[in-house]
Amino acid sequence: MNKKTVKDFFDNLAKDWDTFVKPDSAVIEKILDYADIRNGCSVLDVACGTGILFPYYLKRNPLSVTAVDLSEKMCAAAQKKCTDKRIHIICADILDTKTAFDKAERCLVFNAFPHFGNAKNAVQALCRRLVPGGILTVAHSESRESINKRHKERAFSVSEPLPPAADLADIFSKHTEIIHAFEDESLYIVSGRI
Structure with a gap:
């Protein structure tokens, strides 16, 4: 998957993202x-977009949130919402091993995993961003079927089909101890501890 195509796609959506999400x-x-x-x-917070999760994180009083997105315009929109010094926004490709980040205790990819391309490479790269004992979670706030249908119609050039949770858990199991792996009509969760 071409990273520039993905970046441009989300740059073009950033201005109106919060009106339709x-x-x-x-x-x-x-x-x-x-x-x-x-x-x-x-x-x-991987593929943080416009910072939708920021208020939810802050309610839980984290030590820090490093929010990363490939899209400069998504990062700019997120920055406008960012008033808490615990949140640091970085515009970068999280999968690029040359990009340095402090390792975190929790890594969450929310509503974005299909845009990462190769699932095996993505999971391996994300696990490298965690401290020992850290937890990687891929989550979606709707069903896999709904996500794949929408992406096929509107975002086929910038996404891969989201695999069944059990298949993604199999990929996770090469790098983590599986904690959760399930999906239903309103939720998709795979998480593992390294």
Whole structure:
């Protein structure tokens, strides 16, 4: 998958993103519970977009949140929402091994994993961003079927199909101890501890 195409796609959507993406607070809180985001932990928010998760993280009093996105315009929109010094926004390709980041205790990819291309490479690269005992979570706030249908219609050039949770858990299991792996009509979660 071409990174520039993905970047340009999301740069073009950034201005209006918050008008058509409405978070479901109850589902997000559930996801953060599954990801074990809690008081005093360091969080890596991968593909942070416009910072939708920032207020939810802050309610849990993290030590720090490093929010990373490939899209400069998504990062700029997120920066406008960022008033807390614990949140640091970086415009970068998280999968680029040459890009240095402090390792985190929790890494969450929320509603973005299909845009990473090769799932095996993505999981391996994300695990390298965690401290020993850290938890990687890939989560979506809707069903896999719904995500794949929408991407096939509107974002086929910048996404890969989201695999069944069990298949992604198999990839995770090469690098982590699986904690959660399930999907239903409103949630998709795979998480593992390194």
